[in-house]
Amino acid sequence: MTDTIITAPMISASGLRKSFGDVEAVRGIDVEVRPGEAFGFLGPNGAGKSSTMRMIAAVSPVSAGTLRIFGLDPATDGPAIRARLGVCPQDDTLDTELTVRDNLYVYGRYFGIPRAEVNQRTDELLEFVQLTEKAKAKVDNLSGGMKRRLTIARSLINRPDILLLDEPTTGLDPQARHVLWDRLFRLKQSGVTLVITTHYMDEAEQLCDRLVVMDKGLIAAEGSPLELIRTHSxxxxxxxxxxxxxxxxxxxxxxxxxxxxxxxxxxxxxxxxxxxxxxxxxxxxxxxxxxxxxxxxxxxxxxxxxxxxxxxx
Amino acid sequence: MTTHPVPTRPSRWDLAWRQRDYWLTVYKRTWRGSVVSSFVTPLLYVLAMGVLLGGFIEADPDQLDGATTYLAFVAPGLVAAQTMQLVVGETTYPVMSMVKWQKIAFGMTATPLGARDVVNGHLGFICFRVALTSAVFLAVLAPFGVFASVAGAVGAFLVQLLIGLAFATPVYGLSAGLKDESAYALVFRLGVIPMFLFSGAFFPISNLSPALETLARFTPLWHGVDLTRMLMLGTLDGPRALVHVAYLAVIAVAGYLWACRRLERRLRS
The missing domain is CATH 3.30.70 (Alpha-Beta Plaits)
Structure with a gap:
């Protein structure tokens, strides 16, 4: 029994497909993400990474195949799945007219977390992403790296079991990337399952235990960074x-x-x-x-x- | 095999209610500006149109839907038109911002909230705005002696919520699917402004040519104005009021379903 508890996958997909009209963005992929691992989707633009991520995030319906997140079907248990996910989308979807702190606070409330608890978590997360001094600043006035960090903090407000990061460091300067990597590494150490899409190879090598290379909607290769280098280079x-x-x-x-x-x-x-x-x-x-x-x-x-x-x- | 716990599903009410802190935060930031548009401007209209222009009009109750002064005739029209303008303002650019410019609706639906819950929360905030604005407006009108009874004033207040929803939901639906804001020019020039001027707020629609009068009878604002006016003047005609309520309710419900569908599609694209 103990074995089952440890190995029940956080995410499992088989024959997963996504089409938009005549265009097939994802053309049948099998993926399994285990608890506590950092899993990467690599691929060029248009490979189907983001479409896959949006299905896993339980916002974009599956076109064909099966997908289970925490053992639940996103078609019927979307709200319950989303309650335990943290999502850091490719574009920041922050409310730029609210303050840094308010962005975190109101987001926590969407999860039904009591006010006192959200306030406490907000303070902790601002500390975690080094934005405490900016708490009262409007999001409009933040740098790109700060906005990214705030988005990550926001995605952690519900203490998620899985954190989905869609190209988390695109457009950031090297300093900002390293700060982010450091935070993500700490999260992984605390047991959060990370799912990352990226087209930065150094990022994948730094962060991912295991990854798949996607191309044209299919999985071209799968393994740890080292295994992939051994097998394909x-x-x-x-x-x-x-x-x-x-x-x-x-x-x-x-x-x-x-x-x-x-x-x-x-x-x-x-x-x-x-x-x-x-x-x-x-x-x-x-x-x-x-x-x-x-x-x-x-x-x-x-x-x-x-x-x-x-x-x- | 699965070791994951069975989830509990929060109710729609709960999910909508979870957004109150967001909307309160937004309101705290914008209420000062909204006082001018939703209170000072209508008051200026009452003074200019009702009191000053109305001073030149010899009121004949037979020609003014039973009003004994022009002020008493125009006040309900201004109340209903104010509701329309408030909610159209609230469901055009702000909704466009949520789905296109800031995309915060995408962030909201990455939580347990779904598209329908986002619509519900926003409509809840709009109802709050309408209630607050109408209550203040009606209270300001009270000293002018434009209410036949307290019950009529309360009825007129409640009717504003229905008028608000009848405008809010279809415009929300439109906004949720729009690629850009250019369509709003048409909404305002061909919808809001003509309705404001020609749907019976300022003069009885029987003054219009028969064709235009028929057209005016199909506008939701005319139903709202006539309903509000009957309640404020104490000339309530049951069957006629029911038709108004039913007409506005059908638009509100159909608009709501359309808005939910359009937002859902937008957010999953």
Whole structure:
């Protein structure tokens, strides 16, 4: 029995689909999110991440397949599910004419939390997101990073079991991103299940225990960041720069040196187990790159491999 | 298998009532401005149209729906028209802001509240505004001797809530689905202003040409004005009043259902 309690999934989806008229945004995905984990949806724009998130948030009806959140069906138990979710949407939906504090306070009241309790939680959360000094400021006057932090504080007012974050750090400067990451990390440590969509690979690597890469409404790969790198990329990447226009020609000469060679306009990428060895062999063959760089494979390599380099709008 | 607890479902009333602190916060911030639009302006109308312009009008009760002075005739019209203007103001730009500019309705429905609850909460606030404004307006009118009876004054007050809902719900529905605010120019120029001027608030609609008179009889404001006037003048005609109430109630209910549906669609898109 104890096992059941620990492993009952927070979110489980199978064959989940979402269509808007003729457009299928999500085309049949299976996902399971376990208690306490940080789960990521990665993908380019239009991959279906946000549509999936809105279904999980119990605001957008499922088109086909099954979806259970806390074991409940969002079609019939939407209010009960939403009572236990924290939602940090892509656009801030704050009331910009109210004060920072009032935004938190009135939001807590929507959950039916008694006044005294909301007041106490509001103070705690303002402290948590470092906005105590701005409590009486109008939201209009906050910076982008502050608004984001306020949105996160707002999403925590009901002490949610799952926190949904849709591209939480898009548009923030590096300092603001790191402050946010730190707060999210603390939440995870306190046992909150995090579900994050992002197209920042460093963010996914920092925050997610497990993630799926979505592309064109489907799941292209699933695993921990490390597993994904192991499965879909090599340990290292050797980057070689030659003169403009030479890369295509050189590519044929180094093809056999790595698992895979990719030609970019300004450099060649050789995916390999040992980058230094590749560089040595390149020189042995009499090729003289203008610059070389050996680095570890990142999630970004996996992402680009799986979803392509073509621009999606 | 599931270990998650069985949820309890809060009632619609509870969900609407949870929004009171939000609307009170909004009201605390805006009430000063609303005093001018909902109190000072109507009072100026009463003085200008009722007292000063009315001074030039020889009142013939047969021609003024039973009013013995022009002031007594025009006061109920101003009360009802004031209600219309108040709620149309409250359901145009503020609703547009909730679904488009600030998108706070999206935030509200990420909580246990659903689209219908957001509509209910907002309509509750609108009823509160109408009640407060009408009560003050009617109290200010009392010294002018425009009420035939206390019961009539109370009746006129209650009727304002019905008029308010009959305007609020369809305009809410319109706003909830609008892409941008350009349609409001039509709402005001072709709806609110002509109704304000030609639905019997300032002169009996029998003065209009037969075609326009028929048109005026279909406007919700005329039903509201006539109902308010019968109550204030003490000339209540039961069947006629029932028709007014039924007409306004049907619009309010149909508008409500439409508003809920349109907001729900907007929020899930």
């Amino acid at each position: 090599t340990r290292e990447v050797a980057e070689l720069r030659f003169g403009a226009g030479e890369h295509e020609g050189v590519a044929a000469k180094v093809e056999d040196l790595g698992d895979r060679v990719e030609v970019l306009p300004d450099r060649l990428l050789v995916y390999t187990h040992d980058g230094e060895e590749v560089i040595a062999k390149v020189h042995e063959r009499g090729l003289e790159p203008a610059a070389v760089l050996v680095r570890r494979s990142t999630l970004e390599d996996v992402f680009l491999r799986l979803t392509g380099r073509t621009l999606v709008d």
